[in-house]
Amino acid sequence: MGEAFPTTLAPAVVFGGAAWTLSVVFFVVQGIAQAASVRPFSLTTNLISDLGNTTCSAALCSPLHDLMNGTFIVVGVLHWSGAAATWRAWPGGIRSRAGLSLLALAGWGLIFAGTFPEDVAPDMHRFGALVGLVSLNVSMMLLGSVLLERVRPLGLGATVAGVVGLISLAMFLIKAPGLPSGVWERLADYPGAAMVVVMGAFIVVRAFNDRVR
Numbered sequence: 001m002g003e004a005f006p007t008t009l010a011p012a013v014v015f016g017g018a019a020w021t022l023s024v025v026f027f028v029v030q031g032i033a034q035a036a037s038v039r040p041f042s043l044t045t046n047l048i049s050d051l052g053n054t055t056c057s058a059a060l061c062s063p064l065h066d067l068m069n070g071t072f073i074v075v076g077v078l079h080w081s082g083a084a085a086t087w088r089a090w091p092g093g094i095r096s097r098a099g100l101s102l103l104a105l106a107g108w109g110l111i112f113a114g115t116f117p118e119d120v121a122p123d124m125h126r127f128g129a130l131v132g133l134v135s136l137n138v139s140m141m142l143l144g145s146v147l148l149e150r151v152r153p154l155g156l157g158a159t160v161a162g163v164v165g166l167i168s169l170a171m172f173l174i175k176a177p178g179l180p181s182g183v184w185e186r187l188a189d190y191p192g193a194a195m196v197v198v199m200g201a202f203i204v205v206r207a208f209n210d211r212v213r
Contacts (some may be wrong), residue, residue: 005150006203014207016085020200023078026193029071033064036108044180048189051128053119065117072114073099074113075134075193080107082200089203092146099142103196106135136192137165161191 006013033051035039038061042051050060051068062068083104090096109132116124140162147155168187175181 003091003150005091005154006086007091009203009207009210010088010091012085013066013089014204015086016082016089017200017203017207019078019085020082020196020203023075023082023193023200025118026070026075026196027190029064029067033062033068036064037062041187042182044182046119046137046182047185049113049118049125052114052117054117056117069114069117072110076107076110076112076114079196080104082196083107086203090146091150092141093143095107095146099139099146102135102142106132106139109133109135124130125175133165133169133188133192136196137162137169137188140165140192140195144195151202154199157198158195161195165189165192 006017020210030048030051034043037051039059041062042058047061049197050063051062052072053060053062054065080103083100083197087097088099093159109128109130112128113125113132116128118125123180139194140158144155144160144162145156165188168184170176171179172181172184172188176184179187
C-alpha cells in the first residue's frame with residue numbers, strides 16, 4: 001500500500017472535496033430541465049446538450065435552457081476549483097498532477113459548452129464538449145490508477161468510469177450501432193461525472209470523521 005489518500009485534510013482540500021460533491025447538481029438540474037421540456041425528451045435519442053438549446057423547434061423545446069447552460073458553467077467551475085484545491089492532497093506524483101490538470105481542463109470544457117449553446121455556436125459547443133469528455137475520462141483513468149494503490153474501491157470505480165467513458169465516446173463519435181446516440185453520450189459522460197462527486201464526498205467524509213474522532 002502506498003501513501004494514504006487524502007494526504008492532508010487542510011481546509012483548502014476539504015473545500016475542494018465539497019466543490020466536487022456539489023457538482024451532483026449536474027444530474028439534478030438535468031432531471032428538472034427534462035421534466036420542464038415542452039416536447040417529449042428522450043434519454044436515449046436526445047443529447048444532454050439539447051437541454052441547453054435556446055430556441056424551440058418542432059422536435060425540441062427546453063424552457064429552462066438558461067438554467068441548464070448556467071449549470072454547465074457552474075459545474076465546470078466546481079470541477080476546476082476542486083482539482084486546484086485538492087492538489088496537495090494527492091499522492092502519486094506525475095500521474096496525480098496530470099490527472100488533476102486534465103480534470104481542471106474538463107471543467108473548462110464544460111464552461112465552454114455552457115457559454116456556447118449547441119444551437120447558437122455549434123462548432124464551439126462541440127469543441128468544448130469534446131475537450132471536456134476526453135479530459136474527464138483520461139483524468140479518471142490516471143487518478144484511478146493512483147487510488148488503486150490507496151483506496152482500492154475508489155480507484156477501481158474511477159478507472160472503470162474512465163475506460164467506459166472513453167470507449168463510449170468513441171462509439172458516440174463514430175455513430176456505432178447497437179445503442180442510440182443519447183445512450184452512448186451519457187455513458188461517455190455520466191460515469192466520470194459521478195466519480196467526481198464520489199471522490200469529493202470521500203474527502204468530505206474523511207474530514208468529518210477526523211473531526212469527530
